[in-house]
Amino acid sequence: xxxxxxDRIADIVTARSRLPHVRRFLNGAPASRVVGxxxxxxxxxxxxxxxxxxxLYGSLHSTPPGxxxxxxxxxxxxxASQQNLLTLLNTVGIALAKTIPSLILAVxxxxxxxRTDTPFRGTLEVLVTLPFFIPPILTAMAWGMLGNPxxxxxxxxxxxxxxxxxxxxxxxxxxxVVWHMMxxxxxxxxxxxxxxxxxxxxxxxxAARMCxxxxxxxxxxxxxxxxxxxxxxxxxxxxxxxxxNFESPLFFGSPAGIHVITTDIYDSINQRSxxxxxxxxxxxxxxxxxxxxxxxxxxRILRGRSFQTVTGKGYSPAVMKLxxxxxxxxxxxxxxxxxxxxxxxxxxxxxxxxxxxxxxEWEMLTLEHYQAVAGSSEFWRAFGNTMLLGLVGATxxxxxxxxxxxxxxxxxxxxxxxxxxxxxxxxxxxxxxxGVGFLWGFALLPHAIPIYxxxxxxxxxxxSLGTPLSVRVMSSAYxxxxxxxxxxxxxxxxxxxxxxxxxxxxxVWPSFAVGWVLIFFGIMRExxxxxxxxxVGSEVLSVVLLKLWANGSAEQVSVIGxxxxxxxxxxxxxxxxxxxRWIGAL
Amino acid sequence: MSNxxxxxxxxxxxxxxxxxxxxxxxxxGEFVTLLGPSGCGKTxxxxxxAGLEQNTSGRISLGNEVVSDAASGVFVPSxxxxxxxxxxxxxxxxxxxxxxxxxxPLRVRRRPxxxxxxxxxxxxxxxxxxxxxxxxxxxxSGGQQQRVAIARALVFEPKVLLLDEPLSNLDAxxxxxxxxxxxxxxxxxGMTTLYxxxxxxxxxxxSDRVVVMDWGRIQQVGAPEDIYRYPANRTVAGFFxxxxxxxxxxxxxxxxxxxxxxxxxxxxGWQGRCEAATEVQPGQTVTVMVxxxxxxxxxxxxxxDGLRWSGRIAHTIFRxxxxxxxxxxxxxxLNVDAPAFGGYSVGDNVTVVVPRHAAWAVG
Numbered sequence: 003x004x005x006x007x008x009d010r011i012a013d014i015v016t017a018r019s020r021l022p023h024v025r026r027f028l029n030g031a032p033a034s035r036v037v038g039x040x041x042x043x044x045x046x047x048x049x050x051x052x053x054x055x056x057x058l059y060g061s062l063h064s065t066p067p068g069x070x071x072x073x074x075x076x077x078x079x080x081x082a083s084q085q086n087l088l089t090l091l092n093t094v095g096i097a098l099a100k101t102i103p104s105l106i107l108a109v110x111x112x113x114x115x116x117r118t119d120t121p122f123r124g125t126l127e128v129l130v131t132l133p134f135f136i137p138p139i140l141t142a143m144a145w146g147m148l149g150n151p152x153x154x155x156x157x158x159x160x161x162x163x164x165x166x167x168x169x170x171x172x173x174x175x176x177x178x179v180v181w182h183m184m185x186x187x188x189x190x191x192x193x194x195x196x197x198x199x200x201x202x203x204x205x206x207x208x209a210a211r212m213c214x215x216x217x218x219x220x221x222x223x224x225x226x227x228x229x230x231x232x233x234x235x236x237x238x239x240x241x242x243x244x245x246x247n248f249e250s251p252l253f254f255g256s257p258a259g260i261h262v263i264t265t266d267i268y269d270s271i272n273q274r275s276x277x278x279x280x281x282x283x284x285x286x287x288x289x290x291x292x293x294x295x296x297x298x299x300x301x302r303i304l305r306g307r308s309f310q311t312v313t314g315k316g317y318s319p320a321v322m323k324l325x326x327x328x329x330x331x332x333x334x335x336x337x338x339x340x341x342x343x344x345x346x347x348x349x350x351x352x353x354x355x356x357x358x359x360x361x362x363e364w365e366m367l368t369l370e371h372y373q374a375v376a377g378s379s380e381f382w383r384a385f386g387n388t389m390l391l392g393l394v395g396a397t398x399x400x401x402x403x404x405x406x407x408x409x410x411x412x413x414x415x416x417x418x419x420x421x422x423x424x425x426x427x428x429x430x431x432x433x434x435x436x437g438v439g440f441l442w443g444f445a446l447l448p449h450a451i452p453i454y455x456x457x458x459x460x461x462x463x464x465x466s467l468g469t470p471l472s473v474r475v476m477s478s479a480y481x482x483x484x485x486x487x488x489x490x491x492x493x494x495x496x497x498x499x500x501x502x503x504x505x506x507x508x509x510v511w512p513s514f515a516v517g518w519v520l521i522f523f524g525i526m527r528e529x530x531x532x533x534x535x536x537x538v539g540s541e542v543l544s545v546v547l548l549k550l551w552a553n554g555s556a557e558q559v560s561v562i563g564x565x566x567x568x569x570x571x572x573x574x575x576x577x578x579x580x581x582x583r584w585i586g587a588l
Numbered sequence: 589m590s591n592x593x594x595x596x597x598x599x600x601x602x603x604x605x606x607x608x609x610x611x612x613x614x615x616x617g618e619f620v621t622l623l624g625p626s627g628c629g630k631t632x633x634x635x636x637x638a639g640l641e642q643n644t645s646g647r648i649s650l651g652n653e654v655v656s657d658a659a660s661g662v663f664v665p666s667x668x669x670x671x672x673x674x675x676x677x678x679x680x681x682x683x684x685x686x687x688x689x690x691x692x693p694l695r696v697r698r699r700p701x702x703x704x705x706x707x708x709x710x711x712x713x714x715x716x717x718x719x720x721x722x723x724x725x726x727x728x729s730g731g732q733q734q735r736v737a738i739a740r741a742l743v744f745e746p747k748v749l750l751l752d753e754p755l756s757n758l759d760a761x762x763x764x765x766x767x768x769x770x771x772x773x774x775x776x777x778g779m780t781t782l783y784x785x786x787x788x789x790x791x792x793x794x795s796d797r798v799v800v801m802d803w804g805r806i807q808q809v810g811a812p813e814d815i816y817r818y819p820a821n822r823t824v825a826g827f828f829x830x831x832x833x834x835x836x837x838x839x840x841x842x843x844x845x846x847x848x849x850x851x852x853x854x855x856x857g858w859q860g861r862c863e864a865a866t867e868v869q870p871g872q873t874v875t876v877m878v879x880x881x882x883x884x885x886x887x888x889x890x891x892x893d894g895l896r897w898s899g900r901i902a903h904t905i906f907r908x909x910x911x912x913x914x915x916x917x918x919x920x921x922l923n924v925d926a927p928a929f930g931g932y933s934v935g936d937n938v939t940v941v942v943p944r945h946a947a948w949a950v951g
Contacts, residue, residue, distance in 0.1 A: 484677055484679065486675040486676070486677045486678075486679035487679050487681060489638075489640050489666070489675070489679070490673065490675055490679035490681075491681075491692070491696075492639075492640070492665070492666040492667050493638050493639070493640070493666045493667070493669075493671050493672075493673040493750075494667075494671075494672070494673070494692060494693040494696070494740065494741070494744075495667045495668075495670070495693050495696045495697055495744070496667055496692070496696040497665075497667050497696075500696050504692075504696070505681060508681075508683050509681070509682070509683055
């Protein structure tokens with residue numbers, strides 16, 4: 003027995019030494035781990051590498067997916083036009099134009115809410131971050147009604163007050179696009195930088211004051227300098243979001259003839275007949291190249307300096323006493339909330355009760371839109387789809403993110419970098435680009451795998467879009483746990499699975515819950531990929547809203563918008579109340 | 589027989605050897621300390637015994653079972669080695685109560701609930717924490733976390749108890765107290781214990797034997813008294829306390845009873861007799877170690893069988909029980925521990941003497 007066992011070992015050893023690479027890969031790796039890692043890599047490849055390679059394939063192929071054609075470079079030839087240069091300039095210019103004022107506003111808000119004694123700071127913080135969680139399509143529609151040059155409520159108010167007939171506000175303009183983006187990016191930036199303001203050690207500033215620096219000089223030479231990495235990082239992220247943005251240019255740019263790359267992709271598939279697939283995929287590469295350049299720049303600037311994401315601890319740093327000015331800062335925050343949330347929600351509320359939006363008279367009051375929506379099978383189907391996709395999608399995305407983050411952060415297994423890179427790849431792809439990639443990808447799958455045109459197409463796209471975020475959330479959660487906690491469990495008799503279940507999962511699940519809610523919100527507001535991948539039967543709420551809006555049913559849009567808004571507020575409340583309490587218990 | 593045996597164990601990272609071919613035998617019930625500066629390989633050694641790191645060569649056995657043998661590819665994972673371990677950070681799981689933390693090793697082994705209750709409360713009583721079992725773990729002080737970590741490591745009566753710098757996060761007073769408690773518990777249970785520390789006073793106070801490590805190798809193994817008095821080399825000598833190390837050349841060598849040798853040495857401006865472990869050829873240079881507490885300031889002219897220097901007091905520092913005196917001699921400076929109120933003042937010319945048995949020469 004012993005002899006045969008030794009022989010077997012000797013056999014294995016010699017067999018291994020013949021294949022040095024294989025041996026190095028397999029060394030110490032049990033078969034189950036190799037199988038698991040391969041499976042994980044395949045899933046990730048399908049979610050990120052596959053749509054990317056399909057994009058490349060599509061950009062070189064002359065016909066729509068699934069139709070026989072020839073390989074040409076026409077797509078790339080077509081995008082080299084003067085019109086597209088303007089589109090490119092628009093894309094970059096609008097993203098830049100919204101990032102700078104947003105950053106200034108966000109810094110101001112962060113400073114007010116983290117470092118001054120402004121009253122009701124806790125409540126204000128919840129309120130000013132709320133716009134981040136509202137699907138942009140809702141505010142876009144609300145502002146479309148508010149700032150409509152003919153019948154918009156704001157213009158009507160202006161005319162009523164001044165008696166003139168001019169309409170000073172027109173959201174269908176560059177200003178409208180930038181303004182709408184800012185409503186989303188101010189709270190986004192705020193969430194990214196507020197912890198940097200909060201976590202700053204006040205003694206660093208006090209030391210500067212003791213050395214004789216004035217308040218202002220202290221702010222410039224110490225506070226701002228310390229914040230700089232966080233501010234730069236956040237600004238670049240916001241810039242990227244600006245380039246990826248689809249809703250704002252779609253609603254406010256396209257009607258005014260202002261085109262950016264994302265709406266150009268959308269138009270070339272949805273608005274032209276026949277759809278220009280080759281052009282759409284080719285221009286997708288332009289935006290990805292742009293994103294890649296920005297991300298390279300981000301790496302160079304940040305050099306691995308990371309900054310806090312949305313979670314945070316309750317610090318209580320020294321706050322500045324503002325005296326009577328604290329009511330001014332309070333008013334500033336309240337005003338921001340009023341303009342970004344109260345105003346659009348009121349518009350939706352008003353719009354939902356009148357027969358036609360824009361004609362606000364007593365006899366026009368009606369509940370018929372509510373009845374219409376409640377009786378619409380399309381709405382209920384979309385509602386069901388959105389909830390199903392949100393629940394299943396967020397859960398699967400976080401599970402995948404949790405596994406990828408564990409492999410890349412907590413292990414030294416071979417292949418972990420590849421897995422990490424594949425999970426990060428969709429970060430470079432805006433929703434609309436990923437949508438195009440999957441459109442090709444699903445159409446080219448064998449018929450035995452019927453994903454094309456089903457709800458699963460949307461699910462896969464959502465998981466792909468959410469994975470970079472979920473990996474990030476889970477990586478930082480794992481990063482905070484010392485290795486001792488895991489090793490201690492192993493030494494005291496628990497196997498790998500038991501340790502995962504009883505220690506790691508038990509400790510990181512609050513982060514899991516936080517990430518889950520973020521992903522859920524992301525799925526609820528997703529429009530750009532959904533609008534390319536849905537088909538009859540698999541609509542989601544955002545797509546239904548867009549269709550109704552395009553048909554001119556602004557009143558029903560208001561009703562659905564209010565329902566979605568209520569869902570947002572309920573979920574946000576659950577997130578703040580319940581999850582914060584769970585985390586607090588730890 | 590529950591003991592730990594390491595045979596030619598190494599841990600290499602590429603060319604660099606964190607641990608280089610060490611041999612060590614820990615007998616059953618023995619308390620052995622791995623001592624050395626940070627980066628000397630002591631923690632790596634402990635982690636290899638724990639199975640948290642794999643040795644690149646050599647063999648490790650616990651009891652009569654080989655748990656890791658690089659040559660034949662045997663590697664028993666941590667969880668099957670039946671060990672108890674206390675981590676430097678204590679690694680108290682923050683999402684569990686004290687009871688759940690201590691019960692963990694039993695729970696993962698699927699023991700019946702009644703037995704778990706019984707063993708956990710016994711273990712908590714041992715560390716005097718029985719009143720805290722329902723406390724959430726983050727609500728404990730450092731010393732209490734430490735006790736919970738010990739209770740957890742002992743609860744299922746492991747073959748060997750491993751301790752990785754368990755006292756380094758405590759304040760000085762608590763460190764002394766917890767160290768004494770460790771030793772008391774270990775003696776009572778007769779548990780084989782491997783302890784890692786960089787603190788020499790901890791090592792001396794707790795251990796049956798001390799293993800001094802540096803550069804991934806074992807420098808000396810022995811009882812704390814032996815290592816303190818008869819260090820094997822300059823590294824070990826310098827590691828304990830703050831001894832005076834003086835270069836000298838050997839003039840004569842004679843064997844003493846009990847295996848040691850007596851050397852006549854000549855230094856720069858001084859000469860006398862000291863002891864050493866092995867014979868040294870006349871003419872060779874040695875380093876003579878003299879501990880400050882063994883030096884006496886003597887009236888001039890006293891002649892004795894040992895070493896003597898004359899010099900001037902450069903400065904003195906009052907330390908409470910003693911007074912540290914720095915005596916400037918021709919060869920440099922000597923640190924002397926003198927009575928706190930001996931009436932010495934800076935500038936006095938003094939003669940200092942050391943008996944032969946307190947002067948130890950190393951190669």
